[in-house]
Amino acid sequence: MVELFASTIWPVIVLVARILAIVVPLLLAVAYLTYAERKVIAAMQLRQGPMTVGPYGLLQPLADGLKLFVKETVIPTGANKVVFVLAPMVTFVLALIGWAVIPFGEGLVLADINVGVLYLFAVSSLGVYGIIMAGWASNSRYAFLGALRSSAQMVSYEIAIGLIIISVLISAGSLNLSAIVRAQAEQGWYVFWHFPMFVIFLVSILAETNRHPFDLPEDESSLVTGYNVEYSSMTFALFFLGEYANMILMSAIASVLFLGGWLPPLAIWPFTWIPGPLWLILKICLVLFIFIWARATLPRYRYDQLMRLGWKVLLPLSLAWVVLTAGVVLAFDLLPTAAG
């Protein structure tokens, strides 16, 4: 019995505790990201934002959550019930499982797998299913059109993201996210070496998470709100949480690939004094600020312009950059020789 406890049950308890240590702060972060978004946009538009619930409106996210929780879940008569309920769960779960491979510090990672980058790429490419299932199962034209737009958009921008990731991989010589951060400790952050790719990556993750100015799937003026128009209460809340958790996940990926993950900007005293996970969080916040800034600043793209940007501008640029990176690395004999 004692042996069974030591060999099986205890590791499972530790694993669950570690998962909760990531998921609970993440959900809190999602709640307060909505608050931060409203406050930042309000400041940019010379308003005050939420001020009523709690001091400075700090309890607003809790009030919003409670409101969604006590509302009635409506399932449309013509809907395909199983798929309709499954879709928000898929979106939410996919937004969470990506965090398993994000390294918060040296050795501070839930699953330190060799193909971490590919895993993240796979998870982000699956995100489209939640939306397309929701659009189809709702049995509504607005929702279906939103889902079609969204899936075409996500599939298009994934290709640019994939090529950008390849440029980073050529420089780092590994698919392991911790190894990529360690390579940046030696070579300098990739935001300096791959600056154009960092910009394209930011644009692509805006499109990948269906955020402004690429939020055509939920284009209020032409589609009501797109794929989630038939959803209410907790099913809607799961979509909402999934979208924001995805934003944070994409910001974390950008931080790890380009901004040196848990590394301080300079390896000298006042910077090294701050622990690594805090640096990662600061960088994630920086990228999230850009997300919100773009929403407050830019008008929505037209759909054909969006497709043109993805296929005719970002894709050739990132492909050319892969060739350039490979050429430079080969010509100057800079091939990374990280031990496999």
Add this chain to the structure above:
Amino acid sequence: MSAELFLFWLMGAVCVASAVMVISAKNPVHSVLFLILCFFNAAGLFVLIGAEFLAMVLVVVYVGAVAVLFMFVVMMLDINFVRLREGFIEYLPVGALVGLVLLAELVLVAGTWAFREPVATGVAAVEAVDNTRALGRLLYTEHFLVFQIAGVVLLVAIIGAIALTLRERVGVKRQDVARQVHRRREETLVLERVEPGKGV
């Protein structure tokens, strides 16, 4: 029963069951969803035998791209599956025959399976490194030519698909972003001082 064995039986069973559901589900969209479940469990089986690169590529390529296109087609076409099933009994003998031939071939191949000498030694040599690196080394050294030819075949397929669907329509007004951006003020705008009561 060890955890690995348990996972193998679980994922194998779900994989086979969902594969059966793919062909027996009434709703075509459900078929595609079961196909995705089947791919997932196959990826899980790949992870269990230590082929994590193949598992991830299976998910990225088949689930993330190919199945999305299936989904698109199935949703847009609105196929009436009840009518498709009408000839089921009629075609059953032919289908069973094809199935039997395929099964016989699979059994024959699996029964006489043997690795060619250089491949076997190559695998032994790369076991020390992780399997992404090992696959890369094998593809770019031993099987370089085949790999390149596969790429060319895919390129031909892409060009073929574009050539089949490309339509030249006359009378369509297209937006030329470069021209719009390079338009200057002098070309389009004339400033005139209009005196009151006279008009332009």
